Amino acid sequence: MARTQLLVLLAGLCLAGSDAFTQRSFQSKSEVLVTVQQDRWFMQRLDHFNGADTRVWEQRYFMNVSFSQSGGPVFLMIGGEGAANPAWMTQGTWIIYAEKMGALCLLLEHRFYGKSHPTNDMSVENLPYLSSRQALADLAHFQTVMTENLGLGDRKWVVFGGSYPGCLAAWYRIKYPHLAHAAVASSAPVKAVVNFSEYLDVVQESLARNHSDCPGTIKMASDTLLELLDYKENYGKITKDFYLCKLLVIRSKMDMAFLLDTIAEYIMDVVQYNNDNREFEGVKGGNMTINVVCDIMANESFGSPYDRYVEVIQRIMKARKEKCIEASYQQFVRDMSNIHWEGPASSGGRQWMYQTCTEFGYFQSSDSVFQPFSGFPLSYHVQQCTDIYGLAYNLSMVVGAIQQTNENYGGLNVQSSRIIFPNGLIDPWHALGINTNLSSDLLAFPIEDAAHCADMYPARPEEPPMLPAVRRDMYEQLTKWLQL
Incomplete structure (x- = not known):
């Protein structure tokens, strides 16, 4: 997660039609890479909490249909405090899961970051439209419209995020349980202090x-x-x-x-x-x-x-x-x-x-x-x-x-189900996260010797020894939940 100082850690509706699903098997790897890394645009509402405000703007997203199978889940990676990186559309643990589960993969860039500019500038008058509440509502509207436009029917959605987007993943499951079937909230500091x-x-x-x-x-x-x-x-x-x-x-x-x-x-x-x-x-x-x-x-x-x-x-x-x-x-x-x-x-x-x-x-x-x-x-x-x-x-x-943030989301007192909370114990952010199981389906995965969002990154021999088993256990848990 980017810190305060360095900040070093997403209008016309442009959607792929159903033919993208049937043609994926005929695409070369290079064609797939170009397809999933191209900018797509979604017409989003500026203020989800004022029905009289009809202003809209164009929000960037990415899509990978390479693994999508009929009846498979939809994976939604949540963008955070920086530009959404299309490299995630072909790499990372969630892509391994997607290939095994036949998932359609989407990455939605967070409002006010990257190319997703809801307002003319970032003046103090416009910044109130930048909030986690508006970002969660963006996700809900995006999911609702995409489900209809892509004919996704009753396919189950799983949301993923790391750091601040990890919080958003957990909070989306909490606030919109009718939309998010499950969530993976990696290195999520869910308690505001x-x-x-x-x-x-x-x-x-x-x-x-x-x-x-x-x-x-x-x-x-x-x-x-x-x-x-x-x-x-x-x-x-x-x-x-x-x-x-x-x-x-x-x-x-x-x-x-x-x-x-x-x-x-x-x-x-x-x-x-x-x-x-x-x-x-x-x-x-x-x-x-x-x-x-x-x-x-x-x-x-x-x-x-x-x-x-x-x-x-x-x-x-x-x-x-x-x-x-x-x-x-x-x-x-x-x-x-x-x-x-x-x-x-x-x-x-x-x-x-x-x-x-x-x-x-x-x-x-x-x-x-x-x-x-x-x-x-x-x-x-x-x-x-x-x-x-x-x-x-x-x-x-x-x-x-x-105080309002913790009252709204619950802080460490998470009341929900089907959320996974991985945390690297080297990572300083784990101090504000969920590190012990809260129930049989609010599961903590504390990872010894691992750092920030370690479970999300591609595997390699030099990684902490616990990570392969944690990734496998998370996959098995998601598989069980998707069968419900």
């Missing part, structure tokens, strides 16, 4: 699993960086050490917190996606793992803990092919305040932060004493909401919004 300080608690635990001294060494390095920031004469050194795009300037506590958070997030990302097979999505830097980070932090030949920390960040940047770090809070606010679809934060930054400020919180502060970083408290995260969206977006508003 304002101060998600537990995120860094899990980061520390995950770093220490095989390297007990690693979090302590990072803590020493982080504290040294904090001390260096007390003196302007160190700004040049810090700029050079961390490959900052511009000479560091600290004018306020927000400037300092932004720098510390930005650098810490490189380590946080490594932990969150440790050893996940994400290359097919175009993600770089997958070779940087917890073991690599902690091996460097333990290697005294690199110098002091601070010097080792610098080495780690430089190595991560090199693996990602990043030239420099933008560490200016003022520039960040300017970018995030740009309301245009071509703006610097339009790929998801402005949109996702709005959702965190108005629905979820999830602010990963350094307030806990059981974590290795310093300098970015809850107040820093909430201040970003105010600086970017206006004075109304303050702590009181955020607290009230998060």
Whole structure:
């Protein structure tokens, strides 16, 4: 899941006719690939909760009919806080399931992300149409119309999603049980919280699993960086050490917190996606793992803990092919305040932060004493909401919004059936998810040594040893439910 700062994790009705199903066996693999990765468009309502509002817009989706068999299920992958990636239409665990079960596969891009633009811009006046409630209603309208237009009859629909879309998958089953037969909610933080300080608690635990001294060494390095920031004469050194795009300037506590958070997030990302097979999505830097980070932090030949920390960040940047770090809070606010679809934060930054400020919180502060970083408290995260969206977006508003989210969906008190909740136990997001069975058909799959959404990615020999069995058990469970 993209975090607040890096956000590093979908009108004319254009549908395939019934001939697409009968012709699939005559298509070459390259033809199938082109077919499933082409943009399709669905006429969607702007406001599902105001019958007098007749405005519509074009929502992007993808479709793969290669495995579809008469009477087979329909699999719907839910897009999230970024552009829907058509690579998912031919890869991932759900595609393996689809081939075995004869499923039709659909991927619906989330409103306000990717090419799915419901409004002329992302002004504060338009952003209220960006919410999980509207996104769930998008899914319901999409399913209803597609069922009719494609002649899908009573075929059962199974929804899939990971991270925030994992929440949407669970919530869609909860709110629209007459439409979703079952759901797989991978790494889903279904409990909204304002101060998600537990995120860094899990980061520390995950770093220490095989390297007990690693979090302590990072803590020493982080504290040294904090001390260096007390003196302007160190700004040049810090700029050079961390490959900052511009000479560091600290004018306020927000400037300092932004720098510390930005650098810490490189380590946080490594932990969150440790050893996940994400290359097919175009993600770089997958070779940087917890073991690599902690091996460097333990290697005294690199110098002091601070010097080792610098080495780690430089190595991560090199693996990602990043030239420099933008560490200016003022520039960040300017970018995030740009309301245009071509703006610097339009790929998801402005949109996702709005959702965190108005629905979820999830602010990963350094307030806990059981974590290795310093300098970015809850107040820093909430201040970003105010600086970017206006004075109304303050702590009181955020607290009230998060309470409404949990009242609407139930938080950890899920009342439903036929939902699978896989969670990697290395992943910090599992702290807000379902990790024990709630009933005989609300099933948790905690996965030892696995990271964020690990169950969704293509299998490979290097993955955690539990994953193959978990994928198999999930398949067997879905098979049973589809027979009901």
